Amino acid sequence: MRYAVFSDIHANLEGLMAVLEKCEQVEADALVCCGDIIGYCADPNACVELVRKKGVRCIQGNHERGLRDLGEGRAPNMNPVAMEALAFTREVLEAENLAWLLSLPHEAEIGGFFHVFHGSPSDPDEYIFDAFEAAYAFKALVNEYPPPGNMLCFIGHTHVCAAYAFDPVNHRVAEQKVRDGDLFAIKPGAHYMFNVGSCGQYRGGLPVATFCLLDGDEMTLEYHFLEYDLRSCQRKVIAAGLPSILAQRLSLGQ
Numbered sequence: 483m484r485y486a487v488f489s490d491i492h493a494n495l496e497g498l499m500a501v502l503e504k505c506e507q508v509e510a511d512a513l514v515c516c517g518d519i520i521g522y523c524a525d526p527n528a529c530v531e532l533v534r535k536k537g538v539r540c541i542q543g544n545h546e547r548g549l550r551d552l553g554e555g556r557a558p559n560m561n562p563v564a565m566e567a568l569a570f571t572r573e574v575l576e577a578e579n580l581a582w583l584l585s586l587p588h589e590a591e592i593g594g595f596f597h598v599f600h601g602s603p604s605d606p607d608e609y610i611f612d613a614f615e616a617a618y619a620f621k622a623l624v625n626e627y628p629p630p631g632n633m634l635c636f637i638g639h640t641h642v643c644a645a646y647a648f649d650p651v652n653h654r655v656a657e658q659k660v661r662d663g664d665l666f667a668i669k670p671g672a673h674y675m676f677n678v679g680s681c682g683q684y685r686g687g688l689p690v691a692t693f694c695l696l697d698g699d700e701m702t703l704e705y706h707f708l709e710y711d712l713r714s715c716q717r718k719v720i721a722a723g724l725p726s727i728l729a730q731r732l733s734l735g736q
């Protein structure tokens with residue numbers, strides 16, 4: 483079985499469509515999203531409806547929790563630009579789409595052998611940017627989740643692809659920066675955490691949409707970096723009256 487895992491769509495329909503099209507080409511059997519389906523870009527309804535139509539297994543990200551906070555009269559813990567986008571999202575979201583987003587779980591076990599989290603196994607709002615931070619996350623993964631599901635997990639939230647491997651014998655974490663086409667072998671005895679980057683607002687310095695393809699039979703993982711019609715997405719961000727920085731950063735991959 484081949485699983486396509488992606489994250490942080492952020493209402494970027496063009497980025498999502500590029501990823502889904504590639505998933506069809508590579509004949510992925512199942513689709514999984516690590517949260518943040520909405521926020522930042524202008525197509526929250528279309529993105530929610532598309533992931534539902536495609537049967538994507540989704541969890542909540544911090545932007546979905548921000549919607550919940552807004553609905554319950556609490557101020558989400560977000561910067562002003564993210565808040566502006568969240569207010570726009572709340573205004574335009576169809577009631578059914580909002581209810582579906584709020585019904586999503588915070589984490590999920592998939593196929594009985596891996597987990598997906600938004601930020602980290604220990605905290606959905608935690609950013610993991612390096613091996614030091616990953617070490618704490620592995621501790622939570624190994625101690626709080628039973629095998630074999632604690633061997634492998636996927637995260638998003640930083641919007642930057644990265645690969646971490648944990649050796650439980652010497653307690654060391656190896657970190658690898660990821661490029662398009664990189665292929666990883668998942669070996670028994672180690673634990674792995676892969677950041678799948680972002681479909682909708684990649685921040686690794688490239689104007690791309692990213693995802694991972696996990697082959698559950700071969701136990702290999704391949705990264706895909708895709709070009710997409712970001713001009714169309716940018717035009718819609720501006721037309722919607724969202725902060726222009728949200729359009730500009732897509733070109734920069736920041």
Ligand SMILES: [Fe+2]
Nearest residue numbers: 490518543639
């Ligand atoms: Fe995000």
